[in-house]
Amino acid sequence: MTLLADLLSTVFERRHQNQAGSGKDGRPIYELAEALVGASSEPSGLALASDILSRYEVMSDADKLAFFSQVATGMDIDPPTVREALDAYEESPSKATYRAYTEACEPRRQELIRRLNSVPGATERLVRMRADLLRLGAKAPELQALDLDFRHLFASWFNRGFLVLRPINWESPAHILEKIIAYEAVHAIDSWDDLRRRLQPSDRRCFAFFHPSMPQEPLIFVEVALTKGIANSVQKLLSEDRTPMTAADADTAVFYSISNCQAGLAGISFGNFLIKQVAADLSAELGGLKTFVTLSPIPKMADWILQENISWDQSNPEGTRILAAHYLTQAKSRGGLPYDPVARFHLGNGAILHAVHADADISPKGRKQSGGAMVNYLYDLKKIEENHDAFVTRQEVATSDAVDALAKAAATKQN
Incomplete structure (x- = not known):
């Protein structure tokens, strides 16, 4: 500390x-x-x-x-x-x-x-x-x-002025590491060896917010992979036999898991501060990093498809990508905001809906919630505020040309 x-x-x-x-x-x-x-x-x-x-x-x-x-x-x-x-x-x-x-x-x-x-x-x-x-x-x-x-x-x-950002690594106290294992909510940590693979290599980072009145309890943490290019598979990121790279050689920081730790702080937003602070800190530490992007789940996609009675062949990767792009850009909740909670979070932070991938999470959980599809939200540090304002005031979803093309393909199929 x-x-x-x-x-x-x-x-x-x-x-x-x-x-x-x-x-x-x-x-x-x-x-x-x-x-x-x-x-x-x-x-x-x-x-x-x-x-x-x-x-x-x-x-x-x-x-x-x-x-x-x-x-x-x-x-x-x-x-x-x-x-x-x-x-x-x-x-x-x-x-x-x-x-x-x-x-x-x-x-x-x-x-x-x-x-x-x-x-x-x-x-x-x-x-x-x-x-x-x-x-x-x-x-x-x-x-x-x-x-x-x-x-x-x-x-x-718990306002931002009181929050303390701390790196979590393999040398962190055991009781903190135990809590990281317990609180991981996106991609379960199966063992201490699994945790080591996420914390110890030079191309892996983890950061958590703490509060001075709860110094032994993380409030929220993010796991980061430093990569060459944008990741399109969480299994590849977490593979046991992957070869770590030197952090200085990385050009991309991939935020692949964000976990809130305290049920009693539901509705108190920390994630937007966390991502922006970590992106700024990593950018200052590693000058070669040019891209800051998530590899995010699409947790409500399958529920929405079932609710809308849409035909879906999960064995068709391109069809899954098209359907995911349609869901992320067109499915709305009350108030005109995206139906998907992860989409609301990142787009509300000013991120861009950058790319959609099929077979990106082939775990049972990933298959169940989205047929294995995942999405990259791009944090362009120069456009965050502009995108945030457009989303909040006009419910506009910032998307890449690639996602636009997939969404248009979905519209063509419907017609």
């Missing part, structure tokens, strides 16, 4: 280490939460927060869900108070009336979460708490506002 990360971590964790809760307060956990929000003494507040977190962690799922429901309903905003405060501000705009309005608009449960976070190590525990909320309350509309409160606060606590 860098010196800066060490310093930040120390600042985040210097929080009255001797103020642990007694664990002997017999009141129900929701009463403790009410007491915490109303506490005026810092020591008593820290003790209450510690007691609540400790008690929560040993509760059953049913009790956790009940606690979430109590917090969501019992610490909600009061609409009449909000309307009254807004009327007062409209009638007489001032610092005082504006403060009264903003205070009325903020539910007390946000203050509860803030005060819980005063305990050393609480941020990671609150991330796990939100993971429970997402898991247990997915079908409970009354809990959605509570989730928005968590998300609102996490967006501030």
